[in-house]
Amino acid sequence: MDKYEKVKKIGEGSFGKAILVKSKDHGHQYVIKEIGISGMSSKERQESRKEVAVLANMSHPNIVQYKESFEEGGCLYIVMDYCEGGDLFKKINSQKGVLFSEAQILDWFVQICLALKHVHDRKILHRDIKSQNIFLTKDGTVQLGDFGIARVLNSTVELARTCIGTPYYLSPEICENKPYNNKSDIWALGCVLYEMCTLKHAFEAGNMKNLVLKIIRGSYPPVSCHYSQELRSLLAQLFKRDPRERPSVNSILDKPFLSCRIEKFLTPQVDSCSA
Structure with a gap:
């Protein structure tokens, strides 16, 4: 998370939290999904990593663009583009x-x-x-x-x-x-x-x-x-x-x-x- 600065929490769902962040490098805003994986079985962890791999392969003008993902302190973080027009x-x-x-x-x-x-x-x-x-x-x-x-x-x-x-x-x-x-x-x-x-x-x-x-x-x-x-x-x-x-x-x-x-x-x- 060192590269990003938290702006605010924008949602909470069954998956975990969604946080609006900005890149310390260029000030660009992104949404980070934080998913707690410490309580998961190794099979579930594998599943969630596989899911992230699927996301990483999705590239389409009408799909929110995936940027990167990383694991840290028992959480999986998925970084996505932020749509400023809201939902x-x-x-x-x-x-x-x-x-x-x-x-x-x-x-x-x-x-x-x-x-x-x-x-x-x-x-x-x-x-x-x-x-x-x-x-x-x-x-x-x-x-x-x-x-x-x-x-x-x-x-x-x-x-x-x-x-x-x-x-x-x-x-x-x-x-x-x-x-x-x-x-x-x-x-x-x-x-x-x-x-x-x-x-x-x-x-x-x-x-x-x-x-x-x-x-x-x-x-x-x-x-x-x-x-x-x-x-x-x-x-x-x-x-x-x-x-x-x-x-x-x-x-x-x-x-x-x-x-x-x-x-x-x-x-x-x-x-x-x-x-």
Whole structure:
């Protein structure tokens, strides 16, 4: 930690703490995730190191960039870029009930999908997609962050059945204690899209039991008709109760009303198609 000076603590989660720091060298700001590993078994430590290796290999304009990691005093530290635009959750709350334009929603949504495609194409599950994990840079680019609990998909290891993440984003299959799969990420993506359209959570209840009931029924208040039929029918597809009926991220991006927006977010070296 010698290279960094703490600015303030900006979050605490199941993984540990998130601290805003600045580099003593050049004054650049970063976020450091501090994860306590002293209490972990050696197998869990190996897992978390493997996870960091996965993070280190992620390089995409719509994914929060990993800088470095190190272990010190019983903690694992992961250094990531800091997105000064804050997160989507705060942005939604700051609207005070004023709906976003459809163009704005679709621009953000396409960027989130491009990030998720990068992840899913590598057989990785994000497992914690929520508006608090989607960040805005100062030029308005959207970046998916916090792979704190992403796990590399390994067909031999049965997917962790653990129920993690914010309950609002739990999919019906997780509520029914079935394994997490890539379509559970798609359900959470639907929850984020719904929030962008309504400024509210799709599934809300006073307690966990009622929340689970609502999720399993797949009943949510309709989205305003001021949004297009295409957008509303996409939401209905993302909220299919059977994960097999939900579209993959690739088929979402193939939808004409979204695919026409992709080009403006691709950097030239990523863009292989000139059409």
